[in-house]
Amino acid sequence: MIRVLIVATYASVRAGLHALLADTTDWVIVGSVGSSADLEGLLTETRPDVVLLDVTDGDQARVLPLLAETEIGVVVLGDAPEGALTLARSSLPAWAYLSKEAEGPEIAAAVRAVATGLIATDRAGLAALLRGETPGADPDGETRFAAEDALTAREREVLQAIALGLPNKAIAARLGISTHTVKFHVAAILAKLGAASRTEAVTLGIRRGDVTL
Amino acid sequence: MADVVERLAPSVVRVDDGSRLTATGIIWSTDGVIVATAHGVERDEELTVERADGSRHAATLVGRDPDVDLAVLRAEGAGWAAAAKASPDAVKVGQLVLALGRPGRMGLQASIGIISARQDTESKSGLGYLLHTDAALHPGFSGGPLVNMAGQVVGLVNRMYGRGAGMAVGTPILQHVVDALLAHGRIRRGYLGIRTQPVALPAALRQRLQITQEHALLIVQVEESTPAETAGLLIGDTLLAIDGQPVGDGDSLRHHLRRSQAGQTIILQLIRGGERRDVTATLGAAD
Numbered sequence: 001m002i003r004v005l006i007v008a009t010y011a012s013v014r015a016g017l018h019a020l021l022a023d024t025t026d027w028v029i030v031g032s033v034g035s036s037a038d039l040e041g042l043l044t045e046t047r048p049d050v051v052l053l054d055v056t057d058g059d060q061a062r063v064l065p066l067l068a069e070t071e072i073g074v075v076v077l078g079d080a081p082e083g084a085l086t087l088a089r090s091s092l093p094a095w096a097y098l099s100k101e102a103e104g105p106e107i108a109a110a111v112r113a114v115a116t117g118l119i120a121t122d123r124a125g126l127a128a129l130l131r132g133e134t135p136g137a138d139p140d141g142e143t144r145f146a147a148e149d150a151l152t153a154r155e156r157e158v159l160q161a162i163a164l165g166l167p168n169k170a171i172a173a174r175l176g177i178s179t180h181t182v183k184f185h186v187a188a189i190l191a192k193l194g195a196a197s198r199t200e201a202v203t204l205g206i207r208r209g210d211v212t213l
Numbered sequence: 214m215a216d217v218v219e220r221l222a223p224s225v226v227r228v229d230d231g232s233r234l235t236a237t238g239i240i241w242s243t244d245g246v247i248v249a250t251a252h253g254v255e256r257d258e259e260l261t262v263e264r265a266d267g268s269r270h271a272a273t274l275v276g277r278d279p280d281v282d283l284a285v286l287r288a289e290g291a292g293w294a295a296a297a298k299a300s301p302d303a304v305k306v307g308q309l310v311l312a313l314g315r316p317g318r319m320g321l322q323a324s325i326g327i328i329s330a331r332q333d334t335e336s337k338s339g340l341g342y343l344l345h346t347d348a349a350l351h352p353g354f355s356g357g358p359l360v361n362m363a364g365q366v367v368g369l370v371n372r373m374y375g376r377g378a379g380m381a382v383g384t385p386i387l388q389h390v391v392d393a394l395l396a397h398g399r400i401r402r403g404y405l406g407i408r409t410q411p412v413a414l415p416a417a418l419r420q421r422l423q424i425t426q427e428h429a430l431l432i433v434q435v436e437e438s439t440p441a442e443t444a445g446l447l448i449g450d451t452l453l454a455i456d457g458q459p460v461g462d463g464d465s466l467r468h469h470l471r472r473s474q475a476g477q478t479i480i481l482q483l484i485r486g487g488e489r490r491d492v493t494a495t496l497g498a499a500d
Contacts, residue, residue, distance in 0.1 A: 002486045026447070026486050049487070094415075105434075105448050112449020113431055115486050117418040120431070164499060165277035165399045167257045179258065197252035197373070202279040206463035209410040209433045213466055213499075 002027035002115040005048035007063065009034055009055045017052060020104040027111065036062040048072055049115050052107070054100065068092050073114035077102060084125030085132040096120040123150050149192045151210050158185040163202045163211050217311060218323050220364040224296035225357060227263040227315040228272075228286070230256040237314045237357035238262060238286065239369060241391055242295050245270075245288040248387055249356035250371050251277040254284045262288050265321065276394035280471055281382055282371055285394040296358060298384045299365035301342065306331050310346055311360050312370050312379070316353020324349040326379065328359075328367070334386070342383035344368045350379050403473030403496035406439020407432050407446060411462045414451075422489055428461035429453045429484070444481070444494035451484040470496070 004027050008014045014032050021029060030046040033039065036059045043051075043066070053063060054077040064086075067074050073094035076083055084097035094117045096110035102122065113120040121129065151159065154175075161171040168186070172179045186198065193208070195201035205211040228238040228249045236253025240246075247262060254260060257274040264270070272288040308328045315321050326348025334341045346359060350372045358366040359381040368381030393400050409430035419425070430452040435441045452460055456479055460466045473479065475498035480491050 024447075109431075109433055109448035112447065112486065113412075113451070116449075116451050116484050117415045117487065118412050118431065118451070120412075163279055165251070165279055165394070167274040167276065169258070170398065197255055197282075198277070199251045199279045199282040199373070203464065206467055207411065209408045209463075211463075212408050212434070212436055212439075213405055213463070213470055 002050060002111065003030045003046065003048045004028070004050050004052055004111060005030055005042070005046055006032040006052045007034075007036070007039065007055055007059075008032075008053070009059065013054050017054070017107070020107060021111075024108060027115070035059055036066070039063060040066055043067075043070065043072065050075060050111050052111065053077065064090055064092065073117070075107065075110045075114055077107075081122075081124040081128035082132070084121045084128050088119075088129055088132075094118060097125040098122050099124060151189065151192060151205075155185050155189050155192070156210055158182060159189050159201060159205050159210055160212060162186070162189075162198050163205070214311065214325070214362070217360060217362060217364045218313065218321065221296060221313055221358060221360050221366075222321050223265045223294035224366075225265070225313050225315050225321060226288075227317075228253055228356060229261045229263065230254045231259050232256055235316055235353055236355050237316060237353060239296050239356070239358050239366060240293050241285075241387070243293050245272075245290060245293045246275075246391060246395065247272065247286040247288055248369060248391060249284050249286060250369070250373070251279055251282045251284045252373055253356045254286070260286060262286065263315070265315075276398045276400075278390045278394065278400050280400065280467065281386060281390065282374060283369070283382065283387065283390045285391055297363075297365045298388075299361055299363070299367045301340070301383065301385050303365075304328065304331060304342065304344070304361075304367045304383065308367075309362055310348060310367060312346065312348040312350055312354060312357060312381075313360060314351060314354030314357040314370075316351065322351060322354070324351065324354075329379075331383075341386040341389065342368075343374075343386075344381040344383060346370075346379040346381060348379055400471070401474065402499050403470040403475060403477055403479075404440065404499035405446075405470065405494060405496065406436040406441040407452075408434035408436075409452065409463055409466065412451065418484075418487070422484065424453065426453065426459045426461055430460055430463065430466060440494050440497045444492050446481070446483075446492060446494070447485065449485075452481060453484060453489075454482040455479050457482070470499075474498075 075096045087095040094114045193204045224240040228236045238247040238249035260272040270288045270290045272286040275285040277284045326346045330345035332343040359368040370381045374380040412431045432450045
């Protein structure tokens with residue numbers, strides 16, 4: 001059972017996180033507080049595996065050093081992807097960075113990943129990490145997994161059909177669109193994934209988690 | 214050697230998908246079924262194939278198999294000269310082979326080498342193999358045959374597969390793909406309903422759980438009404454292995470599912486909440 005402590009500035013956010021996470025059976029929320037004050041005592045008292053953090057920058061700066069001295073992982077809900085860089089440069093044992101707009105399933109995935117000892121981030125956070133670690137590596141100022149390279153829902157559907165090996169005409173019939181539109185989507189998918197062919201797009205899509213297996 | 218080339222030449226076609234680059238294909242059966250690489254037919258609406266006698270024929274794409282980068286076409290017309298295939302048992306490392314291609318407008322081309330390695334694979338359709346060769350594979354050779362000195366096809370060459378190294382997909386895999394695509398228009402394989410991303414397992418975690426593998430798959434999406442959801446898989450679970458076979462990346466999961474079929478029960482080895490656990494799932498069909 002994963003023990004989760006919620007630290008969120010606003011009561012409404014705490015209530016929202018409670019509601020989002022209420023349906024799970026593999027963890028328990030051991031506490032819920034509004035600031036970093038008295039957190040040290042609370043950590044000892046509640047012994048969380050993961051702290052779910054949605055606080056101001058100042059409060060975050062106080063919380064992270066506290067956690068860095070423990071085995072406790074942290075899931076940060078932030079408003080700037082560069083927050084992932086701060087976490088990467090810390091000595092936290094396990095962490096995740098997500099946007100404040102993250103939805104329940106994403107937060108759930110992050111909590112479980114961090115409880116397992118892994119490091120996770122959303123695509124925007126990863127792009128920030130790549131930019132931060134390799135400044136100027138790409139002459140266009142873009143990175144392979146930049147946020148703008150995320151596939152749209154429709155492109156994912158097309159890629160899924162490509163993974164089945166379907167011809168353009170069959171993809172068009174399946175999705176109720178024209179073959180011209182299919183070709184448009186295929187070109188966009190290849191460009192976003194940096195793939196030279198459909199075969200390579202499927203391979204890269206599977207690696208990125210864009211194809212359902 | 215020229216006799217071998219001459220014998221196979223009528224079974225080697227030029228495949229034109231309307232793009233700037235053309236590819237090669239092998240006539241598989243006398244009713245106009247042609248095997249080529251999937252990447253050689255990126256555009257699939259106005260395909261044509263050109264025979265040894267220069268005649269051009271319209272063709273339709275039956276389907277692709279992206280897992281092994283193969284495509285099956287059906288060409289119009291008659292008088293298709295099917296290539297002879299070597300028995301899998303007779304394909305051995307060290308054999309002299311020719312790679313044949315019909316790229317661009319230069320007609321048939323050939324290069325020579327040996328089978329430098331044979332990599333056997335197992336699938337639900339039986340044993341198959343991939344071949345490595347030192348024969349030069351020139352641009353446009355992809356989809357052409359690798360042939361032995363008896364004039365029999367031992368594999369279909371693919372320049373992209375080996376990323377510079379000469380690779381060929383063996384005839385048993387080709388036959389399986391042809392049969393499956395002609396019957397269903399696609400390859401049937403097991404389906405779980407998850408999206409994953411590879412993750413490195415921290416050393417401390419591996420030590421605590423006594424795991425030797427260094428990578429696993431983090432489940433980032435569980436689709437609704439799928440075998441994965443029925444089995445109780447959760448976003449954030451870390452998939453270590455299926456039926457004891459490690460799945461350290463998406464490719465290994467993909468190839469495991471390719472060897473499986475709908476209705477089959479599998480055991481997924483996971484990490485959830487820092488602890489190991491096994492989950493049983495019954496696979497569905499990818500459609």
